Amino acid sequence: MGRLGAHVSAAGGVANAFARGAAIGCDALQVFVKNASTWRGKALDDRAISAFREARAVTAGPGVPAPLPVVAHASYLINLASPESVTAERSRAALLDELQRCDALGIDGLVLHPGAHVGSGEDAGLDAIAAALDDVFARHEGGATILLLENTAGQGTVLGADLAHHGRLLRSVAAPERIGVCLDTCHAFAAGIDLRTHDGYEAFLATVDEEVGLGRVGAWHLNDSLHPLGSRKDRHASIGAGEIGLGAFARLIVDPRFEAVPMVLETPLGDDEQGHARDLVTLRSSSAAEGTSP
Numbered sequence: 001m002g003r004l005g006a007h008v009s010a011a012g013g014v015a016n017a018f019a020r021g022a023a024i025g026c027d028a029l030q031v032f033v034k035n036a037s038t039w040r041g042k043a044l045d046d047r048a049i050s051a052f053r054e055a056r057a058v059t060a061g062p063g064v065p066a067p068l069p070v071v072a073h074a075s076y077l078i079n080l081a082s083p084e085s086v087t088a089e090r091s092r093a094a095l096l097d098e099l100q101r102c103d104a105l106g107i108d109g110l111v112l113h114p115g116a117h118v119g120s121g122e123d124a125g126l127d128a129i130a131a132a133l134d135d136v137f138a139r140h141e142g143g144a145t146i147l148l149l150e151n152t153a154g155q156g157t158v159l160g161a162d163l164a165h166h167g168r169l170l171r172s173v174a175a176p177e178r179i180g181v182c183l184d185t186c187h188a189f190a191a192g193i194d195l196r197t198h199d200g201y202e203a204f205l206a207t208v209d210e211e212v213g214l215g216r217v218g219a220w221h222l223n224d225s226l227h228p229l230g231s232r233k234d235r236h237a238s239i240g241a242g243e244i245g246l247g248a249f250a251r252l253i254v255d256p257r258f259e260a261v262p263m264v265l266e267t268p269l270g271d272d273e274q275g276h277a278r279d280l281v282t283l284r285s286s287s288a289a290e291g292t293s294p
């Protein structure tokens, strides 16, 4: 089974994420390494960094190989495809800051939405992203955190609904080894990929393999979709409660090709804030049921 977990709050210090994750049964975590809705975050001090590393070290236990896989999600404000120079430069600086934070913490991957061209067109947008990535990597030489470009629902002028965009970016940048992908089930489904069927799932993976290589999949986002296939709308639903349905997730989480890949929930928490805990139980019991059938 894949390494199942959730996006957990880093309130009060990013090291607190481990206890929150453990409380709901996470074998992998996603966090924000700064306030995701602001450009500038409070600097990470040495104490916060060592607290994080210590908390991560003790998460290893029976059946949980150390260290716990942890990815971060970059701020939603970042738009490397922006044709507007102030936003473009702010975005580069913000991404550089997030990569530096991730490296200080020893985080495996930083998930980033590729960007939105806001009217300049797909070609110009993708070229801008590639140039920005080259610039940011050049300003952060030797960084170990892999930048995971997410697939998107394709709403508005957002790039990256088509894995061909990821493939083109990988072929354009000077340091493709610093880039991987994060695959979001809700976004794929909203972009027209029918993950409900075996054939739809395998066709999607064939595209991923052709464009970027399955070995570059550094994380999955497990989200059901509130809206139907091809809606191009990015609204997550609880596992099994949306248009994708439980069967697709039961298939994915036992796929041996992704055994070591963190699979994190970004589903609604609900009024009692226990949405992720419930979804983890749903996922794990789905695969138990799957395991009993031939």
Ligand SMILES: [Zn+2]
Binding pocket: 150, 184, 221, 266
């Ligand atoms: Zn996602």
Ligand SMILES: [Zn+2]
Binding pocket: 184, 186, 187, 234, 235, 236
């Ligand atoms: Zn989403």
